[in-house]
Amino acid sequence: MEKTMTRQEALDLYFMDARSKLIDLAAFLDRVDRAEGEADFRLKAFRLALRELERKEPQRAKQVLLTLSDPTTKPIAKATAKAASGAWPETE
Amino acid sequence: MRYIEPHGHMVSRVTDDYVDMATAGCEAVCEPAFWAGFDRSSVQGFYDYFCQLTEHEPKRAAKFGLRHFTWLCINPKESEDVKLADDVLGIIPKFLDRPTVLGIGEIGLNKNSKNEIKVLERHIDLAARHGQLILVHTPHLEDKLKGTRLIIDALKSDKRIQPQRVIIDHVEEHTVKLVLDAGFWAGMTLYPESKCTSARAIDIVEVYGSERIWMNSACDWGVSVPLAVPKTALEMRKRGHSADAIDKLIYRNPLQFMSQCPKFKLSAD
Ligand SMILES: [Zn+2]
Numbered sequence: 091m092e093k094t095m096t097r098q099e100a101l102d103l104y105f106m107d108a109r110s111k112l113i114d115l116a117a118f119l120d121r122v123d124r125a126e127g128e129a130d131f132r133l134k135a136f137r138l139a140l141r142e143l144e145r146k147e148p149q150r151a152k153q154v155l156l157t158l159s160d161p162t163t164k165p166i167a168k169a170t171a172k173a174a175s176g177a178w179p180e181t182e
Numbered sequence: 183m184r185y186i187e188p189h190g191h192m193v194s195r196v197t198d199d200y201v202d203m204a205t206a207g208c209e210a211v212c213e214p215a216f217w218a219g220f221d222r223s224s225v226q227g228f229y230d231y232f233c234q235l236t237e238h239e240p241k242r243a244a245k246f247g248l249r250h251f252t253w254l255c256i257n258p259k260e261s262e263d264v265k266l267a268d269d270v271l272g273i274i275p276k277f278l279d280r281p282t283v284l285g286i287g288e289i290g291l292n293k294n295s296k297n298e299i300k301v302l303e304r305h306i307d308l309a310a311r312h313g314q315l316i317l318v319h320t321p322h323l324e325d326k327l328k329g330t331r332l333i334i335d336a337l338k339s340d341k342r343i344q345p346q347r348v349i350i351d352h353v354e355e356h357t358v359k360l361v362l363d364a365g366f367w368a369g370m371t372l373y374p375e376s377k378c379t380s381a382r383a384i385d386i387v388e389v390y391g392s393e394r395i396w397m398n399s400a401c402d403w404g405v406s407v408p409l410a411v412p413k414t415a416l417e418m419r420k421r422g423h424s425a426d427a428i429d430k431l432i433y434r435n436p437l438q439f440m441s442q443c444p445k446f447k448l449s450a451d
Contacts (some may be wrong), residue, residue, distance in 0.1 A: 094388070094422035094423050095421050095422060099422075103420060104381065107381075148389075151382065151385070152355040152356045155327075155354055155355055155356035156327065156356050158324055159324050159325075159326065159327035160294075160324050160325055160327065160328045161327070161328070162328060163328060163332070165294055165296045165298075165299050166296070167296060168295055168297070169293035169295035169297065169298060170293070174321070174322045174323035174324055175324065176323045176324060177324055178324045
C-alpha cells in the first residue's frame with residue numbers, strides 16, 4: 091500500500107493525541123506509586139512493555155502486545171470463569 | 183460512502199443504531215452467533231436464539247433498508263460444557279439452509295482450554311461436511327497470541343478446509359501476519375478500549391496491505407461503537423487514502439469474502 095502521510099502530517103494528525111496518552115501513562119504510574127500495598131504481575135509486565143517504546147524500528151505495538159501475551163502453546167486443562175487480566179502472570 | 187458491517191451483534195442494539203448505520207451508507211450487516219453475556223441453560227435457549235437470528239432480526243433490519251445475514255454456532259465461552267455443545271451442534275444443520283445463513287461462526291477459543299479446542303474441531307468438521315464458510319473469534323488480551331496459534335493449527339490440520347473460506351477475526355499487530363501468511367482472511371475489530379483503535383487498524387493496513395482483510399465494529403451489548411467502520415473510513419480519508427482504497431477495505435473486501443456463499447446478495451431479488 092502506498093505511503094499516505096509525510097512524517098510532518100503524521101505529527102500534525104496524531105501528536106496531541108499521543109501526548110495526552112503519554113501524560114496519562116505517566117500519571118498512571120505515579121498513581122500506582124503513591125498507592126499502598128503490593129503490586130502484582132501486571133505492573134511488572136507493564137514496565138517491561140514500556141521498554142519496547144525505546145526500540146528503533148517500527149515494531150513497537152507488536153512488541154508491546156507480545157510482552158503482554160501468554161507465549162506458551164499447550165491448551166489449559168479447563169476454562170475457568172476468571173476474566174483475562176491483560177498481562178501474563180509469568181512474564182520474565 | 184458505502185460499506186458492509188461484517189460483524190455486528192444487532193440483537194443487542196436498538197433501532198436507532200440501524201438508522202445510523204443505514205444513514206452512514208451501510209448496505210448489509212452480518213451477525214455471528216455469540217455469547218449473550220450470560221450462559222444459556224439449555225439447547226432450547228440456542229434454538230430460540232437461532233430463530234431470532236434467522237427469522238426476526240432480518241425483518242427488523244429490513245425496516246431500515248438493511249440486509250441482515252447471520253452465522254451460527256455455540257460460542258467458545260459456552261464450549262467448556264461439551265455435552266451442551268454437542269446438543270447445539272446437533273440442531274445447527276436444521277438452520278443451515280435458511281436463506282440468510284452464511285456459515286459457521288463465531289467459533290474459536292476463549293481461554294484456550296482442551297474442551298474449547300474439542301468443540302472448535304467439531305465446528306470445523308461441521309463446516310467441512312456442509313461446505314460452509316467459517317468465521318473465527320480469537321481470545322482477548324494475553325490469551326490472543328496463543329489462541330490464534332492453536333486455532334490456525336486446528337484449521338490447518340483439517341485438510342478439507344480451504345483457508346480463503348475462513349476469516350479469523352479480532353487480529354492485532356502481533357497476530358495479523360500469522361493469519362495472513364497462513365492464507366486466511368483477517369478481521370480487525372474496532373473497539374474503543376480493547377482490540378484495535380481506528381488509527382491502529384489503518385496502520386495495520388498500511389503495513390500489511392489490504393488483501394484478505396476487513397474491519398468491523400463487532401458492536402454488541404458491551405462498550406462498542408456501531409459506526410466504527412465509517413468513522414475509521416473518515417480517518418483514512420484524513421490520512422490521504424483514496425476513495426477507491428477505502429471502498430475496497432470497507433465494501434469490496436467483505437463483499438468478496440461473503441460472496442463465496444451464494445446466499446449473500448445485496449439486492450432483494
Ligand atoms: Zn463478535
